Amino acid sequence: xxxxxxxxxxxxxxxxxxxxxxxxxxxxxxxxxxxxxxxxxxxxxxxxxxxxxxxxxxxxxxxxxxxxxxxxxxxxxxxxxxxxxxxxx
Amino acid sequence: xxxxxxxxxxxxxxxxxxxxxxxxxxxxxxxxxxxxxxxxxxxxxxxxxxxxxxxxxxxxxxxxxxxxxxxxxxxxxxxxxxxxxxxxxxxxxxxxxxxxxxxxxxxxxxxxxxxxxxxxxxxxxxxxxxxxxxxxxxxxxxxxxxxxxxxxxxxxxxxxxxxxxxxxxxxxxxxxxxxxxxxxxxxxxxxxxxxxxxxxxxxxxxxxxxxxxxxxxxxxxxxxxxxxxxxxxxxxxxxxxxxxxxxxxxxxxxxxxxxxxxxxxxxxxxxxxxxxxxxxxxxxxxxxxxxxxxxxxxxxxxxxxxxxxxxxxxxxxxxxxxxxxxxxxxxxxxxxxxxxxxxxxxxxxxxxxxxxxxxxxxxxxxxxxxxxxxxxxxxxxxxxxxxxxxxxxxxx
Numbered sequence: 001x002x003x004x005x006x007x008x009x010x011x012x013x014x015x016x017x018x019x020x021x022x023x024x025x026x027x028x029x030x031x032x033x034x035x036x037x038x039x040x041x042x043x044x045x046x047x048x049x050x051x052x053x054x055x056x057x058x059x060x061x062x063x064x065x066x067x068x069x070x071x072x073x074x075x076x077x078x079x080x081x082x083x084x085x086x087x088x089x
Numbered sequence: 090x091x092x093x094x095x096x097x098x099x100x101x102x103x104x105x106x107x108x109x110x111x112x113x114x115x116x117x118x119x120x121x122x123x124x125x126x127x128x129x130x131x132x133x134x135x136x137x138x139x140x141x142x143x144x145x146x147x148x149x150x151x152x153x154x155x156x157x158x159x160x161x162x163x164x165x166x167x168x169x170x171x172x173x174x175x176x177x178x179x180x181x182x183x184x185x186x187x188x189x190x191x192x193x194x195x196x197x198x199x200x201x202x203x204x205x206x207x208x209x210x211x212x213x214x215x216x217x218x219x220x221x222x223x224x225x226x227x228x229x230x231x232x233x234x235x236x237x238x239x240x241x242x243x244x245x246x247x248x249x250x251x252x253x254x255x256x257x258x259x260x261x262x263x264x265x266x267x268x269x270x271x272x273x274x275x276x277x278x279x280x281x282x283x284x285x286x287x288x289x290x291x292x293x294x295x296x297x298x299x300x301x302x303x304x305x306x307x308x309x310x311x312x313x314x315x316x317x318x319x320x321x322x323x324x325x326x327x328x329x330x331x332x333x334x335x336x337x338x339x340x341x342x343x344x345x346x347x348x349x350x351x352x353x354x355x356x357x358x359x360x361x362x363x364x365x366x367x368x369x370x371x372x373x374x375x376x377x378x379x380x381x382x383x384x385x386x387x388x389x390x391x392x393x394x395x396x397x398x399x400x401x402x403x404x405x406x407x408x409x410x411x412x413x414x415x416x417x418x419x420x421x422x423x424x425x426x427x428x429x430x431x432x433x434x435x436x437x438x439x440x441x442x443x444x445x446x447x448x449x450x451x452x453x454x455x456x457x458x459x460x461x462x463x464x465x466x467x468x469x470x471x472x473x474x475x476x477x478x479x480x481x482x483x484x485x
Contacts (some may be wrong), residue, residue: 013153042168046152050174051195057151084151 002023002076004032005052009083015043029062030070032080057087091203091434092323093267093329093377094137095481102438102448102469103163104456105130105478109270110145111485113456113470114164115446120470124163132435133423134204135482136188143482144231146201154200156217158231161271162484167317171233172227173217174198175241186244191253196221197414203435205266208273218263219254222246222280224292239293240278250283251317257281258319264434265325269332277327277335284320285337303341306397324434330381334413338375338387338434345414361412364389368401374437374449377476378462383413386463388432388449399429407449409463423455423466435478450476 006022016022022039026032037044047058052070054060060067061081062074074080102113108125110130122473124130124145130145150156156169180196186193199220212231216237223238227233231370231443247253249335253261262281269275279300284299297318304316306460321340328334333348343361361370371392386409391397400406405428406421430451437449447459454473457466 011149041170045172045174047195049153051177051197053197055151055153059389 001027001075002078003032004074004076004078004080006032006036006082011044011084012046012082015040017048023075025026026074028070029060029072029080032074033060033070036070051054057085061087066072090138090476091132091265091324092134092438092480093326094270094379095439096137096483097139097441098136098483099135099440099442099481100485101482102456102458103133103135103478103480103482104450104470104473104476105133105145105435105477105480106450106454106469106474110396111470111473112482113236114484115440115458120473125157129200130477131200132204132478132480133482134206134480137441138204138206138209139232140212142230144204144215146204149202154198154219155404156204156231156234156470162482169227169232169234171235173201173219173223173234173236173484174307175221175223184218184242186247189252190247191221192247196223196253197456199260199390200222201225202262203264203266205268206209208268209270210273211225216264216266216268216276218278220243220262222250222261222283224266224278224281226292233340237292239288239290240295243295249286250280251319265337266329267324267325269327271330271332275327279322279325279337280322281323281340283321284318285322285325286318298346298355299357300354300360301346302344303359305341323373326375326377328377328382330378330380334382336375336385336414337375338372340371340392340450343370343372343375343387344436360410363410363415364408364417365419368406372432373398374432376437376439376447378445379441381411381437383411383412384462385410386437386447388437390431397429398431403427403429405430407459407463407466420459420463420466422464423459430455433477436476438479438481440481446481448479450479452476478479 024035109126110300112121133145135143143159147158155172157166174195181193201217203218205216215227215283219224226235229361265279267277286295287298291432325337335346344357375387405424408417440446452475458469
């Protein structure tokens, strides 16, 4: 499977033990998030709700494209960004 | 009445706010450093059954809802390993539920709203009421949570609760989860909106219990009968000292129910009719004296015209009955002569002690307390974010 790099925003660092960049292998964005959950239990549900949707105030980008579908395939060398959305005031 | 039985020796107010939770010693002093700073804290409850566990219903704007646990009086907190969540909609695909039922569309937990310890004979068991409306249970002291299937999967639930539609400003809520101290199998919950519902089998089955309760926001039924459900209770309690006596503050009045053995229907009576007419009987919180089943405190809100939900006539006051609601006394000594407080349903509490302490918090971030059962009030804290809940805990 392709090796990808996941960059995690500070609001999730309590789950990653402070890690900002995680390298893992995944074929899709959804698989990458599940792989993150294996390493950092609890993180997945903070990004993806129980209906399988990205939470309304979270954003996931693949390189610079906003991810709408977790089945979006990833290629080797791509970067996934998990960030808090611009929301609130 | 978010905490009918306070932990023995409670000495600290726990204040849940829109931006975190704070503790304040009842003996005075300064606010502590915030817990969950920046997050919405809907409820923090310490186990009154003797364990050290404290659970907090927390929601962050970005990361969604969860539950935190502390076993050291709030010094450290750890997130639940499996927080509450609804079942995925795929689970209902082959169910007999209507296609437009909220569960078939997929419910996403917005926040856990209400935390309640189960019966004293069930240590480590907790319940949680949520928004959207749902009921959850933990059997391992808050570490993992599962939906109460008899409630969340009940075929009638969508009919009872307007199909989970938003009806209250912060979303529909399952609240006032009450466990009868003399009947471990008996549970009462309040749905805003939906009404009050009773289970006598630990949550496996449920029935509405709203007879006698007004529904002034709906036309009278053409056949002259009462609505069985669809009401809007704000705060309900099974009295801890007399579990045959229940009280509740509703969107449409203040009520008492005295359980009648053998009656075809249990019936609420509107004790709010005895409130002064120029004050009315609309409000959110209701707090019962822990030992005296005739003493109750409420905080009337302005329910006229467009429902401003602030102190009636701009004059903050608590009202107390000493006779089960036959008469009410206005208690405003020490409160501002002019003010437009809003006190939410979970934002009033007592400490359960022989020397009773009372407190309520406002959405404008003020905490008020009384050491004489409400005869007089003093400011305990100001400058807090919007206060969403007040409970009592013992913190050594």
